[in-house]
Amino acid sequence: MTLTPSHIIEYLFCPRFTYFEYVLCIPQHEDANYKVMRGRTLHDERLDRNKDYLRKRLGRPGAPVTDKHLDQYLTNELMRGVVDEVLEFGDGSMAPLDYKFAEFKDRVYSTYETQLYCYAWLIETNFNRPVDRGFLVYTRSNNRVVELPITDANKGDVKRAAEAIFSIIDRNFFPKATKAKSRCVTCTYRNVCIK
Template structure:
């Protein structure tokens, strides 16, 4: 692999193991710009990056980090945070989601785990908690404890993602409701080319 994997690549594997095959092996595009929710979410992120760059949404005294990119040579992984609050002895990760479904899913935990690892490696301070802010028609903040189990699970998903790309074989995945709105639904076989 010439380019490092991104946290988004790994999160997509967590959503469906076939995503890194379609995107990183076959080089297919998701055409996210055609999806209204994705576009609206990006606009919301840009708005928060621009407005009130020093405002912290918590009663914490710390330095606000906005839209910072991090890289790990050890993991060959890069990622971009929405926001974080750098305190004296720790960093609080803030992730914004444009959704009314206020659910801390496995894909979100993988994202938080990998971003926490990148922050810790680059800034040398622990990330013990995150706050996920869901914001579409309502606003809800959910605190998440970032522990070793979340970080280790995220690293396992990272390794599985790398394996799919290195082997170049489409992995198995189960059909479920996510498939109905998938950008690859027209080309994705229900089974796998590498059946057991």
């Protein structure tokens, strides 16, 4: 078994999410969520439309975008994921680019950041190239592109979260709930969780 960025995001939301879904095998039902389904459809449409488009303006001076890999399935010993676009730059670095069926409202959600950190770790593992930034395309804001820095600490945090998830699953360990109790209101497991 390997994890996806969604597993990491759920764990960071609340470690008990991992326990309910992967130890007790109580499924969550996200397929009914319109935004999730619409986002998946849009993702496929964007990839078809942008196959030949190279985002040259995302490069740095002396390090233009030189190539890209579309819909790239990547895996390592702990994680797997499909990156919408993996960009290559003239300085040898790479970066993930991810489409979001969302509007940009002057802030980037932590879930989007975490997903990019996961992709950065996967890219470094598979291509053996440095990743120090990532890009989000907000399709409901005229395809606005937002660049985010990615540090070694960000990638390390993702790896530690993956290791913690496997510890919960392997040991059948019931972890402490999140300290952010406001998250419990919208949690799909709120009816089975001990408060």
